[in-house]
Amino acid sequence: MTMTRLPIRSVAPAEPGARDRILDAADRALAAEGYRHMRIEDLARAAAIAKGTVYLSFQSKEEIALACIDRMAGRVLARMRTLAAEAKPADERLRRMLIERVLVRFDYARTHSASVDEILRAIRPALLARREAHFRAESKLLAAVLSEPSGAASPRATLATAQAMVLATNALLPYSLGVREMGRRAEIARRADRVARLVIHGVHAARSHRPRRTP
Numbered sequence: 001m002t003m004t005r006l007p008i009r010s011v012a013p014a015e016p017g018a019r020d021r022i023l024d025a026a027d028r029a030l031a032a033e034g035y036r037h038m039r040i041e042d043l044a045r046a047a048a049i050a051k052g053t054v055y056l057s058f059q060s061k062e063e064i065a066l067a068c069i070d071r072m073a074g075r076v077l078a079r080m081r082t083l084a085a086e087a088k089p090a091d092e093r094l095r096r097m098l099i100e101r102v103l104v105r106f107d108y109a110r111t112h113s114a115s116v117d118e119i120l121r122a123i124r125p126a127l128l129a130r131r132e133a134h135f136r137a138e139s140k141l142l143a144a145v146l147s148e149p150s151g152a153a154s155p156r157a158t159l160a161t162a163q164a165m166v167l168a169t170n171a172l173l174p175y176s177l178g179v180r181e182m183g184r185r186a187e188i189a190r191r192a193d194r195v196a197r198l199v200i201h202g203v204h205a206a207r208s209h210r211p212r213r214t215p
Contacts, residue, residue: 019057021047023071026064031111035065035118062123066130073134076104080141090148091200097145098165098196099189101138102172106188109174135170139163146203153207161203168199 025046029038040061044051058064080097112119120127142162147155172192 018047018049018053019067021049022054022057022064023068026068027112030065030068030119035061035122038065040064062126065119065123066126069127070130070134072105072108073130076101076134077137077141079104080138084141084145090145093145094142094165094200095193095196097142098169098199099192101166102169102192103185103189105173106185110185135163135166139166142166161206165196165199169195171195 022043025043026038028046029043038061040054041051043064044054047054054064058067079100083093083096083100086093139159139162142165143155143159146158146162153161169192172188172195
């Protein structure tokens, strides 16, 4: 798909807050019209800025859509950090972190149900690369909580366990199932809870069967 680009030139920085206003407008456009019909000039008008100002922050429509997803993923990570810092047992924090990484994405995708498949078709390679970076950050946060109990495995094994937790719950994400397939939010929450409990139980089972090191 051909992307709308402005010739590269020396420009002044975008005005404060313009980037977020553009992304807010893009989220609304994606929800209402879909990716294909989203236009730079319409985003500029909705954000109350000149069209050229959009290109001070983004080089293309694709970059705007990816930035919307990056911003949502940032909210996922922020929520997971908040849960990780709570004064609760590690298992409870892990369970809630795994559920939230599903539900925050579900809530975002539910408002964009008309454009999820379209976005995937249009920018799939770039989107998948961004998702891998998001998942790595979430895995590292889960690994930090996993490493707290006594008898935890090596850092490498702990990170591998966290990555497996992410992979297990990825099956419930909008981009894996499609919003129409996922049903109601309460059902997704129940399914995420079951998966989270299962993988946490598996971690304990693996640790209990891990051979003890002899002095």
